[in-house]
Amino acid sequence: MNILITGLITGSMLALLAIGFSLIFGVARIVNIAHTAFYMIAAYTIYFLSAKLGVSPFWAMLIAVAVVVALGLLAYRFLIDPIREHEAAVLIATIALAMIMQEAMLLIFTGDYLTVSALIQGFFVVGGVKVFHQQVLTFVVVLIILAALWLLLMKTNLGLAIRSTAEDREVANLMGMNESRLAMITMAISVALAGLTGAVIVPLAVVSPFMWMEPLIIMMAVVVLGGLGSIKGSFVAAYILGFTEALVVFLIPKGAFLKGSVALSIMILVLLLRPEGLFGVSFEEER
């Protein structure tokens, strides 16, 4: 039961992170290593607003997402966009960006572990296991976000343009889709998802300047398992890894630190056995 709940929550959180990461990779071939660092920024913003300034948690979350989107767009405009056609440079630049954000948080908030109180207190018991209301809330909110994202991608003109560009940006260009504007919009959506993940998870997690690293590794494993650039793949793989993680923690209670290694092992196995992932799209560069 416990595994089910943690698995669902971790899986949903990973799905949000991995889909955001996949989106911007699909549309603009940007591998954004700083993706989970934006998630950390959202967590800190919420901590600062709610614990220090006494802003209500709901508003703190909205402001945090806005802050992260603004930062993401700034980073895109001045750091990533100018070198966007240079994959190695983007990789290095986003690693540097993540480190900068980590150091900035260290400077401002020190390395102390911080916590934010739950939005709703209390728990109920199912099958002998305590389920906190906050866990349910987080799960429901994540599902709503995923549904909204699905609607955006599948049912709107913008979503159509994003998917077209992800599939073949040259042909998308021929259809009148402004590829560089779409890349920017997608970046905004992508970091908004990272920010939202941070926002919904913060009452359940510990806030620290290094909190971006573990999710980054597991998110990468998700993306590799699901197939780079495949949104459906990210979704399925997120739950697979979410449950794996919960299972590892359950089977080896003292081995929570193994989570990252298990994710890495899965990633390496997938790369060896089926490099295109579960729902892999093979990327032939079209000309």
Place this chain on the structure above:
Amino acid sequence: MLLEISHLTVRYEKAVLINDLTLSVDTGELVSLVGPNGAGKSTTLRAISGLVAWEREIKRRSTSGDIFLDGTVTFDGERIEAIPAHEIVRRGLVLCPERRRPFREMTVLENLLAGAYLQKDKRKSRETLEKVYALFPVLKERTRQISGTLSGGEQQMLAIGRALMSEPQLLCIDEPSTGLAPIMRQEVFAKIEEIKRLGITILLVEQEVSTVFKLAARNYVLSSGKLIAHGRGEELLKDETLRKTYLGM
């Protein structure tokens, strides 16, 4: 003239892909551009639809070689060689690219709607969709099918249909019959004639010279980036060397 290409030159690094090409298409015409493989036919279409300039921008940003583009392209009285590709469609010039290139993971309908991306009036794109379905009934039958699972011929119909969804004045089609079975080829050519009858001007790049010469009023023959002949099909075919060396007939 609807389209006028004047002294167009395209170089990739040192390689000259198009060499001082001048060509024009009048409203309502079906004009063909033929020539051996690697002659620069696709590059010509890519240049007028803005893709060469777009590629040049990418290469500059990734510092992976340079593209040189010179000459003028006038469409409907407006110079378009400096206009970005995604803005050129808006003006009524659309390219149906080589190798069809449908959005393979999307349905037939989504592909067609992508073609109408710039049409913000949903009622109008609905109307255009009905016209495209009338022209290609097979697409209507397969509205919800994932386009990657269509046959080659159907994918070609889809690619042309998608281009038509932008309601173009000039439709450029790059090798629509290549790789298709003979019956399918004839059908594609029949559709192209039908599109012409709808009043859409067509610039057609093709390998299958014998059929194309019957369709097109005027033909340009390109080889190694240079224009080597121009005229009506039967006149061009009279020239023995031209026929043997450049048209492979």
